[in-house]
Amino acid sequence: MYIEKRKVTRKEIKRISFKINIIIVIVFAVIFFVFWNRQIIQNQYYSTLASRNIRKYLGVKAPRGFIRDRNGKALAENKLNFGLFLIRENTDNINRSIDFASSLLKVERDVIARRVEKYKEYPEFFMIPLRKNVSLDKIIYVESRSGELPEFKIAIEPARTYPHQKTASHILGYLSELTAAELKREKDDGYKLGDQIGKSGIEKKYEKYLRGRDGLQTVVKDNLGMIREKVGEKTPEIGNTVVLTIDIELQKFIEDLFKDYRGTAGVVDLTTGGILALISTPNFNPEFFSATFNREEWLSLVNNPDKPLHNKFTQGQYSPGSVFKILMTLAGLQEKIITPSTLSYCSGTVRIYGDIRRCWKSGGHGTMNIYDAIKNSCNIYFYRLGKKIDIDILGRTARHFGLGARTGIDLPNESSGLVPSRTWKLENKGEKWFPGDTISISIGHGMLDVTPVQILSMISTVALRGKKPVLHLLKMIEKEGRVLLEFKPEFEQVPIDKKNFEILIEGLFRVVNGGGTGWAAAVKGLDICGKTGTGQIISKDNPDYKELVKQDRFRPHSWFASFAPRDNPKIAMVVFIENGGDAGRIAAPLARKIYKKIFPTH
Amino acid sequence: MKGIFASDKVKYFDKITFAVLLLLSILGVILIYSASHNTNQSYYFKQYLWLSFSIVVFFVVFSVKIEKIFDYCFYIYGILVAILVIQIAAGQITSGTRSWIKTGFFSIQISEFVKVCLAICLARMCTGISTIGWKDFFKLLIVIGVPFLLIAAQPDLGTAFMLTSFFLMLVFLKGIRASIVIITITILLGLSFSTWNYVLKPYQKDRLTAFLNPEKYRKSTGYQIIQSKIAIGSGGLSGKGYLKGTQSRYKFLPTRHTDFIVSVLGEEFGFLGISFLLLLFFLLFYRQFNLQKCRSDEEFYFVYLFNGLILFQFLINILVSIGLFPVLGVPLPFVSYGGSSLLALFVGEALVFRVKINHYLP
Numbered sequence: 007m008y009i010e011k012r013k014v015t016r017k018e019i020k021r022i023s024f025k026i027n028i029i030i031v032i033v034f035a036v037i038f039f040v041f042w043n044r045q046i047i048q049n050q051y052y053s054t055l056a057s058r059n060i061r062k063y064l065g066v067k068a069p070r071g072f073i074r075d076r077n078g079k080a081l082a083e084n085k086l087n088f089g090l091f092l093i094r095e096n097t098d099n100i101n102r103s104i105d106f107a108s109s110l111l112k113v114e115r116d117v118i119a120r121r122v123e124k125y126k127e128y129p130e131f132f133m134i135p136l137r138k139n140v141s142l143d144k145i146i147y148v149e150s151r152s153g154e155l156p157e158f159k160i161a162i163e164p165a166r167t168y169p170h171q172k173t174a175s176h177i178l179g180y181l182s183e184l185t186a187a188e189l190k191r192e193k194d195d196g197y198k199l200g201d202q203i204g205k206s207g208i209e210k211k212y213e214k215y216l217r218g219r220d221g222l223q224t225v226v227k228d229n230l231g232m233i234r235e236k237v238g239e240k241t242p243e244i245g246n247t248v249v250l251t252i253d254i255e256l257q258k259f260i261e262d263l264f265k266d267y268r269g270t271a272g273v274v275d276l277t278t279g280g281i282l283a284l285i286s287t288p289n290f291n292p293e294f295f296s297a298t299f300n301r302e303e304w305l306s307l308v309n310n311p312d313k314p315l316h317n318k319f320t321q322g323q324y325s326p327g328s329v330f331k332i333l334m335t336l337a338g339l340q341e342k343i344i345t346p347s348t349l350s351y352c353s354g355t356v357r358i359y360g361d362i363r364r365c366w367k368s369g370g371h372g373t374m375n376i377y378d379a380i381k382n383s384c385n386i387y388f389y390r391l392g393k394k395i396d397i398d399i400l401g402r403t404a405r406h407f408g409l410g411a412r413t414g415i416d417l418p419n420e421s422s423g424l425v426p427s428r429t430w431k432l433e434n435k436g437e438k439w440f441p442g443d444t445i446s447i448s449i450g451h452g453m454l455d456v457t458p459v460q461i462l463s464m465i466s467t468v469a470l471r472g473k474k475p476v477l478h479l480l481k482m483i484e485k486e487g488r489v490l491l492e493f494k495p496e497f498e499q500v501p502i503d504k505k506n507f508e509i510l511i512e513g514l515f516r517v518v519n520g521g522g523t524g525w526a527a528a529v530k531g532l533d534i535c536g537k538t539g540t541g542q543i544i545s546k547d548n549p550d551y552k553e554l555v556k557q558d559r560f561r562p563h564s565w566f567a568s569f570a571p572r573d574n575p576k577i578a579m580v581v582f583i584e585n586g587g588d589a590g591r592i593a594a595p596l597a598r599k600i601y602k603k604i605f606p607t608h
Numbered sequence: 609m610k611g612i613f614a615s616d617k618v619k620y621f622d623k624i625t626f627a628v629l630l631l632l633s634i635l636g637v638i639l640i641y642s643a644s645h646n647t648n649q650s651y652y653f654k655q656y657l658w659l660s661f662s663i664v665v666f667f668v669v670f671s672v673k674i675e676k677i678f679d680y681c682f683y684i685y686g687i688l689v690a691i692l693v694i695q696i697a698a699g700q701i702t703s704g705t706r707s708w709i710k711t712g713f714f715s716i717q718i719s720e721f722v723k724v725c726l727a728i729c730l731a732r733m734c735t736g737i738s739t740i741g742w743k744d745f746f747k748l749l750i751v752i753g754v755p756f757l758l759i760a761a762q763p764d765l766g767t768a769f770m771l772t773s774f775f776l777m778l779v780f781l782k783g784i785r786a787s788i789v790i791i792t793i794t795i796l797l798g799l800s801f802s803t804w805n806y807v808l809k810p811y812q813k814d815r816l817t818a819f820l821n822p823e824k825y826r827k828s829t830g831y832q833i834i835q836s837k838i839a840i841g842s843g844g845l846s847g848k849g850y851l852k853g854t855q856s857r858y859k860f861l862p863t864r865h866t867d868f869i870v871s872v873l874g875e876e877f878g879f880l881g882i883s884f885l886l887l888l889f890f891l892l893f894y895r896q897f898n899l900q901k902c903r904s905d906e907e908f909y910f911v912y913l914f915n916g917l918i919l920f921q922f923l924i925n926i927l928v929s930i931g932l933f934p935v936l937g938v939p940l941p942f943v944s945y946g947g948s949s950l951l952a953l954f955v956g957e958a959l960v961f962r963v964k965i966n967h968y969l970p
Binding site for chain 1: 735780781835837838839840841842843844845854855858859860874878879882883886889890893894897898899900901902905908912919923926930932
């Protein structure tokens, strides 16, 4: 039964509702403020987190541009490659995943752990490349267990391939993953960890043209990481095609000739300055670098005493030997120290500044003019010339022809060689220049270092009677079949009178065709002009010379610099054999074979 | 006995507050649709049916003389407690869930009705108390404690925890002897300490403390809190648009149709949407707590106890959503999905509406 019980007065009701109203107002004010703070003040922060939740960016690797030879033959292209990737967000236990990868790839756990660690600043969904070129059995193993191994993914990516393998490896260079330092430097250009970059050769020099633009898919994912929508797509763009002046057939032919030699050679088309062939042996397979992360294999190449990665043509620095007599002749004629009628008697030895200097021919050459001195490469003639010539004038002439500085050929890491001067010696050796120093230099020894490409530049300039070509490998850059950039031949005039070139060239002609030191290079009807050189590694004055020279390492280097034909020259070349010994017998016949290949009708 | 549409009842019926309740419930259906339309569950439709049924029941309850209900409240209490006991016993045997009575398409959660019944019983008990002394304290403790333990054992800690709001409201209304407060707090501290150290397993502790540092438990317990905060925060002023909330649509928000419904609102309708919700709740509390006069004390106390429960539940739900309270599993009154909850709330509110007009009636 309901009983009326009223004790709570109206006044009390008012008091209680007043209190509860205050509580409600406070509660609502606080809640209102918190939402205000979260939704209005901190909106930016939470919006970022929300889009980070759903956004996923999938990179699509762009294929690299092709490299072709002058006839359009492929020197570098792309193939499909299966890579193994690790996606951290799909694993509960990263250590177990690393253990698994280690046993699958048969790579030390530490190597993989360090690799994964490098990616710690990348988002969890980033596909970390663990290995390229995964073998078929491993692909099947991983793919068939995708349920148990959600963190591993096999993906197809374009990979670099070089159809001619080792051929032209020094020209093409190789690709490898960016190092941490390179990454820091190139970050603004969009390089990511694990991307490959050209490390040498054309791959490095024309990196920015060859590199494609990676594609990017922007997708929306749900809480399970499943892709729900595609919101944006930038398709990958292949890099530009780089066409070289190289003729791969000639390149291969010369590399075959050099199979048993350590050396280098360069052939240039004198009408343009474009390099037709450039070889350096031993060579390497550039594909090796882009396919593996194996450190040991890499070190074995780097530490090989024959330095297969070293491009001898642009990076090797040697004594030019008698090849330098070309510049002595030009300097002497230009400075009017000698004329064609200047005679000099060679008895085999000469005493200069108190030292006995020898000619290479112990019996001597007899009385010689400049033509015969070049033809026979007579040391005595040039010693006497060296006595009268100032080192700084000689140095300036040498530099005009490209010695002592980088030629600027489009290959990275070119060496600059050395052409000395008085100041150079004072600064670097702390001594003043002695007249005897010039004497050694006058036959291409002493404080003189040249690279084969500098000699090629010099002989080309001689062939063109003072027009120094810019040596280059790039013919043009193409984008989807149309020319983006074309190399325009450039020549620089050297301040030497044309008549002096003709005197020199008569001498160089006799070297090959007049029974001179380069006779073995002669091709009938081709009018080859050239100069041999034998770059001593140890001095003939060394008491043990006769013994040491029997050892391969101490045998002198062989040079042969030449061009043809004599009038309207088309081709210049330098052949250089490390420790080859007598240039006339080693380098000159190789040059002959190359000329026969280039001018098959002769 | 006059009919439902008797002129005085219509005249004094609180139309504004009823409109508020309807708006809250309809907002609920709208948000539940957004939260679940891309799943294979038709929660919004069920909620819509429950709402229709609840409104009918509301008017039925509103039109009866509530004195009868108040008189029989302890019997109803007894029956409900008995059902809870049976559920637990049955649950022990089948080791299934214990909190639902399954009736085909719908299922009924008894604990929701316990809340309403308990509010009436406590209001009744209140009339005899001036300030809560030891004897009153123990009586109240038993009446609240029995269903509390039974519901907690289901286990439904969220609902059980809501019953403690009655204690707070009783203290607010009646005052309490200081010695009881001191001793209770001491015992509670002791209990918490020993529970924390000897009873709770580490994962349970994590659940309780995750809200303090959700980043630490990013992949486990803290996940819900972080995702809810992101949803609300990323809503901005006017939200991402209906059905366009990425947190909700791509299922980053957990239990978004029940405990985290506010996060869906905050994400899709932004600060404006939240303000609208707060306005509705403010109106509700403002109007329900401001009685000018009352026919009897027990009716007065019931209004405070029942609306106090709603206020408490509202507050806890909001605090959980914004990451200021441990995740307990407390739905937002009228808005969150849950038919039993909605029905029980409308039954309770029907009684409140009736109380508000009773003193006008003869």
